[in-house]
Amino acid sequence: MDPLLLLLLLHGLLLLPLAALLLYRHSPPFQFLCKVAFFNCWIVALATLLSPVAALRGRSVENMRLLRAALLPLKHLYGIRMRVRDSELLRLPGPFVIVCNHQASLDLMGMVEVIPERCVPIAKRELLYLGTVGWACWLSGIIFIDRCRRDAAIEVIARTASAMRQENLSVWVFPEGTRNPGKSMLPFKRGAFHLAVQAQVPIVPIVISPYWDFFSPEEKRFTSGTCTIRVLPRVETLGLSPKDVPKLTESVRQAMAEALAEMSMSDHRDQDMEQPLLGPGEDRGSPQGQGDTARSRK
Numbered sequence: 503m504d505p506l507l508l509l510l511l512l513h514g515l516l517l518l519p520l521a522a523l524l525l526y527r528h529s530p531p532f533q534f535l536c537k538v539a540f541f542n543c544w545i546v547a548l549a550t551l552l553s554p555v556a557a558l559r560g561r562s563v564e565n566m567r568l569l570r571a572a573l574l575p576l577k578h579l580y581g582i583r584m585r586v587r588d589s590e591l592l593r594l595p596g597p598f599v600i601v602c603n604h605q606a607s608l609d610l611m612g613m614v615e616v617i618p619e620r621c622v623p624i625a626k627r628e629l630l631y632l633g634t635v636g637w638a639c640w641l642s643g644i645i646f647i648d649r650c651r652r653d654a655a656i657e658v659i660a661r662t663a664s665a666m667r668q669e670n671l672s673v674w675v676f677p678e679g680t681r682n683p684g685k686s687m688l689p690f691k692r693g694a695f696h697l698a699v700q701a702q703v704p705i706v707p708i709v710i711s712p713y714w715d716f717f718s719p720e721e722k723r724f725t726s727g728t729c730t731i732r733v734l735p736r737v738e739t740l741g742l743s744p745k746d747v748p749k750l751t752e753s754v755r756q757a758m759a760e761a762l763a764e765m766s767m768s769d770h771r772d773q774d775m776e777q778p779l780l781g782p783g784e785d786r787g788s789p790q791g792q793g794d795t796a797r798s799r800k
């Protein structure tokens with residue numbers, strides 16, 4: 503090969519990472535793309551690394567600890583400060599159903615921040631087909647439902663209700679049933695509420711504050727920021743029957759919508775953030791008071 507051509511090629515190869523770095527620092531959409539890609543790659547990589555370890559135990563909710571440990575570092579990499587309010591409301595003697603709003607895949611970061619021991623999420627069946635990610639989810643005892651086949655989903659929920667009592671298992675459900683980047687919550691699906699009524703266990707609502715200050719897929723913006731997770735008082739279902747489910751669903755949704763509206767306002771007033779390890783974050787002023795409610799899970 504012509505030595506001059508080789509030299510030019512080498513220079514090009516050296517300049518490429520530099521150009522990418524400059525683009526990353528100065529182009530928010532490029533930074534957004536890189537951060538989203540890194541998020542997915544992290545999950546695939548950790549699932550690939552940890553699935554064999556999880557497989558030694560077989561399918562078990564105990565593997566949720568591994569899943570949690572795999573996802574907990576993400577908040578530091580992204581400079582997202584997690585504040586958990588009223589986490590003591592999750593300390594209940596028996597199993598329960600957690601219902602939480604669902605904005606984006608980023609919710610996984612909030613979920614692992616507060617998810618109690620022996621608690622598994624309900625997920626769409628499609629996740630099962632994501633290679634090692636599906637395998638890791640299955641090994642962690644995640645419950646899969648086919649959203650297109652209501653009867654089959656209802657059957658899975660009925661089986662889950664008996665498992666909850668027999669195995670002291672709590673369940674995490676995103677009752678909106680799909681990701682919702684909008685500012686208010688979607689109408690709730692009723693599966694989580696039927697599940698709680700069938701198992702006769704309490705419902706614990708959890709609200710994750712809106713991400714719009716630091717994450718917006720529409721605007722291709724992903725900076726550092728603060729996320730507040732609020733646990734609401736449990737709602738008992740003892741003595742309730744299926745006919746009570748519509749009312750129960752609406753009252754829980756109402757309580758969560760009120761909390762979300764309140765958190766949207768206070769989050770705008772109280773900004774503070776962690777320095778991201780993945781390069782530049784937001785330069786919206788200096789961190790303010792971190793709030794006396796700031797608390798992280800042990």
Ligand SMILES: CCCCCCCCCCCCCCCCC(=O)SCCNC(=O)CCNC(=O)[C@H](O)C(C)(C)COP(=O)(O)OP(=O)(O)OC[C@H]1O[C@@H](n2cnc3c(N)ncnc32)[C@H](O)[C@@H]1OP(=O)(O)O
Nearest residue numbers: 549552568569572625626638655659679691692693694696
């Ligand atoms: C090991 C290391 C690993 C490291 C790697 C890490 C990997 C990380 C990956 C982590 C993955 C985390 C997973 C998170 C995934 C999040 C999701 O996937 S969210 C999407 C899935 N969730 C849901 O869909 C929510 C649950 N869905 C429902 O509750 C639905 O109700 C439904 C059961 C699917 C039915 O849906 P639909 O028919 O559209 O809706 P409804 O309006 O609710 O119901 C209609 C009708 O049916 C009645 N009904 C509903 N459920 C029941 C029931 N269980 N029993 C009886 N009847 C039921 C309901 O009452 C309505 O009838 P009505 O007469 O109008 O009342």
Ligand SMILES: CCCCCCCC/C=C\CCCCCCCC(=O)OC[C@@H](O)COP(=O)(O)O
Nearest residue numbers: 542545546606607626631632633635679680681
């Ligand atoms: C052999 C196949 C190889 C496949 C390689 C797969 C690459 C996968 C890349 C990344 C995996 C990341 C998985 C993150 C899981 C996020 C959970 C989540 O948020 O699910 C969305 C679901 O709640 C609602 O879905 P919809 O909004 O209805 O949609």
